[in-house]
Amino acid sequence: MSILSGILVLAGLALLFGLILGFAAIRFKVESDPLVDQIDEILPQTQCGQCGYPGCRPYAEAIANGDDINKCPPGGEATIQKLSDLTGREAKPLDAAHGVEDVKKVAYIREDECIGCTKCIQACPVDAIMGANRQMHTVIADECTGCDLCVEPCPVDCIDMLPVTTKPERWRWQLDSIPVTVVDATQALPEQKAEPKEEHSGSQV
Amino acid sequence: MSKQASNAVQLWDFPGGIHPPERKQLANRTPIAHLPLPSVLYIPLRQHLGSAGNILVQPGDTVLRGQALTEPGHTGGLPVHAPTSGTVQAIIDHPSNHPSMLAEPCIQLIPDGLHNSVAFEPISNPFEATALSLLQHIQQAGIAGMGGAGFPTAQKLAQSRRIELLIINGVECEPYIVSDDRLMREHAATIVRGSLLIGHILGNPAIVIAVEDNKPEAIQALEHALTQLDSQQAEQISLRVVPTKYPSGGEKQLIQVLTGKQVPARGYPAHIGIIMQNVGTAFAVARAIDHGEPLMERVVTLTGEAFAQPGTVWGLLGTPIAHLLTHAGLQTEAQQRIIVGGPMMGFTVTDLQIPITKTTNCLLAPTTTEIPAKRQELACIRCGACEQVCPASILPQQLYWLARAKDHDGLAQHHLSDCIECGACAYVCPSEIPLVHYYRQAKADIREAHIEQQKAEIARQRFEARQARLQREKEERLERHRQAAEARQKALAAREREHAQQAEPAAPNAPAAASDDPQKAKVAAAIARAKAKKAAQQVQQQSQQGDSESS
Numbered sequence: 001m002s003i004l005s006g007i008l009v010l011a012g013l014a015l016l017f018g019l020i021l022g023f024a025a026i027r028f029k030v031e032s033d034p035l036v037d038q039i040d041e042i043l044p045q046t047q048c049g050q051c052g053y054p055g056c057r058p059y060a061e062a063i064a065n066g067d068d069i070n071k072c073p074p075g076g077e078a079t080i081q082k083l084s085d086l087t088g089r090e091a092k093p094l095d096a097a098h099g100v101e102d103v104k105k106v107a108y109i110r111e112d113e114c115i116g117c118t119k120c121i122q123a124c125p126v127d128a129i130m131g132a133n134r135q136m137h138t139v140i141a142d143e144c145t146g147c148d149l150c151v152e153p154c155p156v157d158c159i160d161m162l163p164v165t166t167k168p169e170r171w172r173w174q175l176d177s178i179p180v181t182v183v184d185a186t187q188a189l190p191e192q193k194a195e196p197k198e199e200h201s202g203s204q205v
Numbered sequence: 206m207s208k209q210a211s212n213a214v215q216l217w218d219f220p221g222g223i224h225p226p227e228r229k230q231l232a233n234r235t236p237i238a239h240l241p242l243p244s245v246l247y248i249p250l251r252q253h254l255g256s257a258g259n260i261l262v263q264p265g266d267t268v269l270r271g272q273a274l275t276e277p278g279h280t281g282g283l284p285v286h287a288p289t290s291g292t293v294q295a296i297i298d299h300p301s302n303h304p305s306m307l308a309e310p311c312i313q314l315i316p317d318g319l320h321n322s323v324a325f326e327p328i329s330n331p332f333e334a335t336a337l338s339l340l341q342h343i344q345q346a347g348i349a350g351m352g353g354a355g356f357p358t359a360q361k362l363a364q365s366r367r368i369e370l371l372i373i374n375g376v377e378c379e380p381y382i383v384s385d386d387r388l389m390r391e392h393a394a395t396i397v398r399g400s401l402l403i404g405h406i407l408g409n410p411a412i413v414i415a416v417e418d419n420k421p422e423a424i425q426a427l428e429h430a431l432t433q434l435d436s437q438q439a440e441q442i443s444l445r446v447v448p449t450k451y452p453s454g455g456e457k458q459l460i461q462v463l464t465g466k467q468v469p470a471r472g473y474p475a476h477i478g479i480i481m482q483n484v485g486t487a488f489a490v491a492r493a494i495d496h497g498e499p500l501m502e503r504v505v506t507l508t509g510e511a512f513a514q515p516g517t518v519w520g521l522l523g524t525p526i527a528h529l530l531t532h533a534g535l536q537t538e539a540q541q542r543i544i545v546g547g548p549m550m551g552f553t554v555t556d557l558q559i560p561i562t563k564t565t566n567c568l569l570a571p572t573t574t575e576i577p578a579k580r581q582e583l584a585c586i587r588c589g590a591c592e593q594v595c596p597a598s599i600l601p602q603q604l605y606w607l608a609r610a611k612d613h614d615g616l617a618q619h620h621l622s623d624c625i626e627c628g629a630c631a632y633v634c635p636s637e638i639p640l641v642h643y644y645r646q647a648k649a650d651i652r653e654a655h656i657e658q659q660k661a662e663i664a665r666q667r668f669e670a671r672q673a674r675l676q677r678e679k680e681e682r683l684e685r686h687r688q689a690a691e692a693r694q695k696a697l698a699a700r701e702r703e704h705a706q707q708a709e710p711a712a713p714n715a716p717a718a719a720s721d722d723p724q725k726a727k728v729a730a731a732i733a734r735a736k737a738k739k740a741a742q743q744v745q746q747q748s749q750q751g752d753s754e755s756s
Contacts, residue, residue: 045661047668055668126667145664170656171305172649173642 035087036064042082046074047125048147050099055125063087073099074146105146105161107139113158120150120159214445217465219458221594222450223629225380225549227419232508233383235516237391240532242318246523247299247311248285250275252562253349254356258282262312266293270322271499274312277344283357284347288501288521291316302526302545302559304552311560314523325497336406339494346493347500347563352454352483353550355564358490361480368407369478372463373400373414373487375423376447376454379547382567384504385484387517389416389423393430396484399491401438403482412442414484415459419449451549452627456481458596470623485566505561507533511541511570520561526568527557535570540578544569548576549628583636591630591640597623601630601640608647613654616647624648 039060046056051071053059063069069083070092077094084091094101109120109129116134121127128144131137139150151159166172250257258275262268268287275284292315298308328334328342344359352374373396377385389396397414404412416424427444434442447453447462457468460479468474474481482490485503492498505520513534520529530543544551545559547567591601599620607615624644631640 040665043661044657045664045668047664055672056665057668125671126664127671128667143663143667145660166305166307168301168303168305168307168309170649170653171303171307172653173304173646175304175642 033061033064036060038086039063039083042075042079042086043072044075044079044145046145046147048074048145048149049125050074052098068092068095070095071098073101076101104164105148106141106144106164107146107148107150108141108160108162109137109139110158110160111136111138113156115156117155119153119155123149123153125149214443215465216445216447217462219453219461219596220598221596221629222452222458223594223632224449225451225632227449228380228508229383229386229419231381231510232506232515232517233386235514237387237504237517237519238532239519240521240524240528242289242316242320243521243524243528244316245294245525246288246291246314246316246521247297247525247558247560248274248287248314248523249299249301249309249311249560249562250285251282251309252285252355252522252564253283254354255360256280256282257310258284260296260312262293264293264295267291267317268293268314270320271325271501272323273345273347273499281357281360283349284345284499285312285522286347286499286501287314288523289314289316290319290321300556300559302554302562302565306554306556306559311523327497328494331402331494332405336408339402339406343490343493345499346489348486348489348493349500349563350483351485351489351503351563351566353546353564353566355562358482358486361482362403362406364407364475364480366475367478368410368475368480370464370480371400371404371407371410371412372459372479372481373403373412373484374454374456374459374481375414375416375420375427375484376459377420378417378449378451378454379549379567380451381508381569382506382547383508384506384517384566386420386423387506388488388504389420389484390426392488393423393426394433395491396487397427397430397434397442398495399487399489400442400482401434402490402494403487404441407480409441410478410480413445413463414442415445415447415463417449417453418446451629452596452625455596455625455627457625470620500563503561503563503565505529505565506567507570508567509544509570510572510575511536511538520565522563523560525558525560526554526565529561529568530557530570537570538572540573541570542576542578544571549632550626579639580637582638585636585638588635590633590635594629594633596627596629597625599623604647605638605640605643608643611647611650613647613651616651621647621651 036057037060040057043056043060049055050073051059051062053062059067059071063083069087069089070080072079073094080091080094083089107129114131114136116131116136118131118133118137120137121129121131125147126143126145128140129137129150130140146161146164148161151161250260256278259278260275262274267290268274269290270287272287273284274287274293275282277284294313294315296310296312299311299313300306301309303309328339331339340359340363343362344357348358349355350358350361375385375389375396377383400412400414404410414427416427418424424444424446431439431442431444445463447459452458453462456474459481460474460477461467464479466477466479468479469476489500489503493500500522502519502521504517506517507529508515512530513536515533518529518532526543526545535541542553543557544553545565545568546552548569548571551567551569585602585605587602589602591605595601597620601624603619604616604621604624607619608621621644624641626641626644628641631638631642634640
């Protein structure tokens with residue numbers, strides 16, 4: 001009797017939890033693989049294709065399916081570290097076959113040389129190039145990811161990849177990188193020794 | 206009398222704080238001096254927090270003193286004005302008055318020595334004018350907060366919230382700096398006037414002018430200026446003397462001292478009904494409204510034992526600091542440091558051609574005996590001295606370890622954003638760790654990561670939008686092809702049916718050759734048409750190529 005009731009209770013519980021799980025599976029269904037989204041979140045979104053996949057999302061899918069995490073040169077070591085933390089795989093050094101970590105760059109079209117062929121526009125993965133057929137093209141610098149994909153198709157080689165210049169408001173306090181020059185005060189302040197008296201009287205002007 | 210009254214009011218205290226040697230006597234004994242004109246001015250387009258304005262002048266233009274050189278662009282920004290008359294020589298990138306010393310666009314102005322001004326347009330009866338018109342006037346005058354951060358004043362005053370208290374900050378707690386001290390001593394009445402004008406803009410809240418008790422002469426001057434007011438205004442405005450402690454001049458700290466209230470983290474004083482302005486800003490507002498003068502010069506303290514004649518000067522905005530250093534008789538030693546700002550929060554510069562900006566309050570040239578050169582940074586011994594002095598009640602030592610580990614989440618959890626970079630922790634650190642430098646770097650890294658994250662998000666959206674567009678175009682193309690094929694098949698079927706109908710009655714009578722001939726002729730005509738079209742296109746293309754080559 002007690003065995004039967006035990007079996008019944010367990011069966012009832014199994015049924016109950018099964019229903020709850022079944023309901024949750026339908027109610028909270030996730031359309032795409034959440035791991036792919038998380039990986040995609042970490043990738044730098046340059047869409048440069050240096051990893052061998054046509055964009056960051058395809059590479060994210062490949063990583064989720066077991067591809068190596070060290071194929072993203074724009075992301076560099078920082079991205080590999082984050083991917084390693086997320087996927088639990090070993091953080092290997094960047095695979096040199098896919099390129100090396102470089103400074104951030106932005107495409108620049110030498111506008112007087114542009115013939116308006118629209119080839120770069122078709123190559124740009126983020127639609128950051130403005131222009132039309134037989135009209136001069138230009139890069140929207142704020143939207144450019146520096147992926148380099150527009151350089152190859154240009155028939156007149158008028159696209160340069162320029163390093164991004166740092167502005168004071170985005171400077172990262174690398175005081176070590178400022179060359180320490182000892183200011184030669186005798187040169188910087190030429191008037192100091194020549195006319196010390198005039199300065200003083202000048203204060204009343 | 207008013208001093209007693211102000212001292213009777215309750216004051217609060219903020220946690221931490223330090224009492225470094227004040228050393229204000231070096232520069233505060235002589236009046237604010239006027240300098241001879243420099244031979245060249247480098248006027249940065251951006252001297253405030255925010256974006257630069259649009260340039261209004263061209264190289265070769267002659268400008269007058271007070272003439273606007275830039276105007277606010279569509280992204281905001283403040284105008285800058287010519288501080289003297291002269292010729293615009295060039296618009297160049299010049300090392301900026303910023304710890305990075307990175308080049309920023311500047312207008313290079315060669316003064317003509319005449320100092321001719323434009324006709325200034327003061328506002329008569331400003332107390333009858335609307336707040337909006339006064340705000341526009343302040344904006345046009347290019348006034349930015351002169352206490353340090355350089356936030357556009359009009360933007361700060363254009364509050365939709367109800368403001369109950371306006372604090373005019375004359376605390377000037379950082380050692381050595383005496384710009385506000387001298388300004389209060391010499392122009393107390395103008396400061397009071399400016400305070401009342403700002404109060405009028407804000408809908409007449411209570412006004413408190415706060416001064417540290419180490420400036421008795423300034424306090425006296427302000428008290429005297431307050432006795433000159435009529436009774437209604439005198440009731441609105443009061444003077445509070447606060448005890449000397451660094452950094453009581455910090456916005457959040459001074460609010461806590463005066464009101465006992467704390468500004469919420471990541472919030473603004475306006476969130477608790479308070480606005481703070483520097484005395485220099487109040488002075489500039491009064492000058493702009495009563496005299497129509499835009500912000501063209503500011504008081505700069507030249508101090509430190511390396512100067513033969515330390516003191517304060519009116520520095521035209523854009524003056525290379527070398528000009529000021531020369532004026533004060535800088536006696537350089539072997540490795541002379543020039544610090545912009547005070548010893549606590551200032552930064553060392555390596556180029557003496559950087560210009561004076563709206564926020565440059567002090568140039569400090571200490572001797573090595575006065576402020577010893579930075580020694581080797583030692584290991585943190587976890588003594589906890591930094592935590593005792595932190596005015597923001599955060600844990601400097603913990604932040605130091607987290608910053609070294611680049612643990613951005615940990616730094617956020619420990620409220621790095623509440624750090625005001627006052628330098629009290631680094632001052633007391635027995636291991637001489639430049640703590641604030643670590644925090645600044647960490648803050649910059651966090652900000653940069655945030656910007657990168659945002660850019661990546663935008664790039665992702667644009668990439669996906671493009672993919673979707675390409676997919677859509679492909680589908681549309683396929684759809685068009687399918688429809689065209691269908692139409693062709695339909696047309697073919699229809700023609701065949703027609704032929705069948707025609708052929709049936711014709712077949713018994715007409716010979717097959719007769720029906721073939723007109724069809725063959727039709728086909729030949731169609732081929733000829735196509736060929737002609739193709740030839741025409743080729744000719745056109747050739748001529749176009751010829752055009753583009755010749756162009």
